Amino acid sequence: MxxxxxxxxxxxxxxxxxxxxxxxxxxxxxxxxxxxxxxxxxxxxxxxxxxxxxxxxxxxxxxxxxxxxxxxxxxxxxxxxxxxxxxxxxxxxGYESFDLSRPNIANELKLFLHHHQLPLGKDSRSGITEMVASVGHSCEKSADFLSQYMNYKVSGPCPDDWSLAQRLILRGCEPLPRRRCFAKTVPKVGLAPFPFSLWKNVSAKIVTWSGLGCKNFECLNTKKLSRECVGCFDLVNGADNQRFVKARSKNDFVIDDVLALGGGGIRIGFDIGGGSGTFAARMAERNMTVITNSLNIDAPYSEFIAARGLFPLFLSLDHTFPFYDNVFDLVHAASGLDVGGKPDKFEFLMFDIDRILRPGGLFWLDNFHCFNEERKRELTRLIERFGYKKLKWVVGDRVDAASGSTKSEVYLSAVLQKPVRV
The missing domain is CATH 1.10.287 (Helix Hairpins)
Structure with a gap:
């Protein structure tokens, strides 16, 4: 049938x-x-x-x-x-993802989700007769927040609600619907020319602080925002100033050593959960382009990365990476790769990483925090399923001094090469 x-x-x-x-x-x-x-x-x-x-x-x-x-x-x-x-x-x-008849639905959301008939009738290739708006199906579960996001004055200034947009994204509501309003502008005064911008501290006046606890970079540098970002917004005196060029432990790989494993074929890369963009900065110094995926969790990561003259990508890890197959020479990821410790979600994520990495490309797993030995074994078994060649593989214990803990924790660092599959 x-x-x-x-x-x-x-x-x-x-x-x-x-x-x-x-x-x-x-x-x-x-x-x-x-x-x-x-x-x-x-x-x-x-x-x-x-x-x-x-x-x-x-x-x-x-x-x-x-x-x-x-x-x-x-x-x-x-x-x-x-x-x-x-x-x-x-x-x-998505024809019936939203019940637009219920109350409190913004008119702009109704207009955006309205079905548009194809001018020439049914499309012979796709079989569709209507164009449907591109909006995540999970948005229906957050319809109230979404309607609030779409409640604005047309051709007027957009509400200062980027934190609401990020909350929707973290609930799986992506892509978000487009809006017909003008986003708040922050004058970008005092930006340094490239490549001096890579290691020049960014002024707090050129980023948005609404919705954040800290209102300046001095405050952020006193906090541990993640395992990879402790004082990472201090580009002159912070620990990131030596990162990737000087090893602090056996789990830290020097960037030039890793690039040498690629045989000179590393040109473009993707950094997942890249903090303030230091990995991309080190690659830029070597005339290589890296896109940094980051959300603004407790800090203005996206604006900071852009101020350094680098490419930020505002996207959650639950979203399929918006890149074609086999395009990146290198994918770099640290503990931010872990999606809540859920094995199924992590497996989907690993397959998407494999999809965008070209055959012969490198997957650099940088100081991935393993909660216990069982977690390390699960990760090892998953990686071995892909048939990657282990160019570097180091498992080590270390004390996370920044967290104030004296307990030794297990970290895995590896450089893996994607095989050519037939």
Whole structure:
């Protein structure tokens, strides 16, 4: 009764109708009707010679009636299945993700989610007849927050609500709907030219502090924002000034040593959870381009990275990376790679990393915090499933002095090379 073909990358769902089956059934129904009419004509125009002939004719008519009933039942089943397929198509394309009739839904959200008919009717390649707005299906679970986000004056200034947008993203509501308002602007005065911008402290006046506990970088540098960001906003005197060029422990790899493992083929990279962008800065010094994925969790990471002349990507790890397959020479990740310690989510994330890394490219796992030995074994088994070549592999214990703890913790650092799969 037809097959369903989903193409996840572009968010469309395509349905191939069971045209062959439908045609066969229609032919069968036509033959059944013709046969019935012929027998009926024969019954009314001929004079049966004996009782046996009448009985045979009656039996034949009864069989034809049963066949007609069966054909009708099949047609009803086909019609029901086609309705179910149409319903599935609507759900997969997001036609019924939101109940726009309920109260407190912003008019702008209704307008953005309104279906737009294709000007030339049904598209022959995708099978769709309407354009559906690009918005995450998980947004429906946060409809109140989403409606608040879309409640603004058209062509006016956008509300200062980036923290609300980030809250929606962290709830899985991405991509967010577009808005027809002007984002708040902060004058970027005093930006240093590249490459001097890589290691020049950024002025607190050129970033947005709304929604954050700290209101300046001096405050941020006194806090442990993550395992990779302790004083990371002090580019002159902070620990990041020596990071990747001077090893603090056996788990710290020097960037030039890692790049040498790539045989000179490292040009572009992706840094996951890259803090203030220091890894990208070190790569930029070597004429290599790195995109840094980071959210503004407790600090203005995105604006800070951009002020250094680097490329920030405001995206959660629950979102498919918006890159084509096999495009990066290197992917760098630290403990920020861990998605709440959930094995299933981590496995999906690892497969997406593998997807964007080219064959022969390097995956640098930098000081990944293993909570215990079992966690380390799970991670090791997962990595081994990909068949990567272990160019460097170091497991070590260390005390995280910045946290004030005296307990030794397990860290894994590795440089792995993606194989060529056939």
């Amino acid at each position: 037809g097959s369903v073909s989903l193409k996840i990358g572009d968010g469309t769902a395509r349905f191939r109708r069971a045209t062959l089956c439908s045609s066969a059934v229609n032919i069968l129904m036509l033959l059944s009707v013709l046969t019935t009419n012929l027998f009926a004509l024969y019954a009314f125009t001929s004079s049966p010679k004996d009782h046996h002939t009448q009985h045979l004719l009656h039996h034949t008519q009864k069989n034809i009636s049963l066949i007609s009933e069966q054909v009708s039942l099949i047609l009803r089943e086909i019609d029901s299945s086609q309705k179910k397929l149409a319903q599935m198509e609507k759900e997969l394309l």
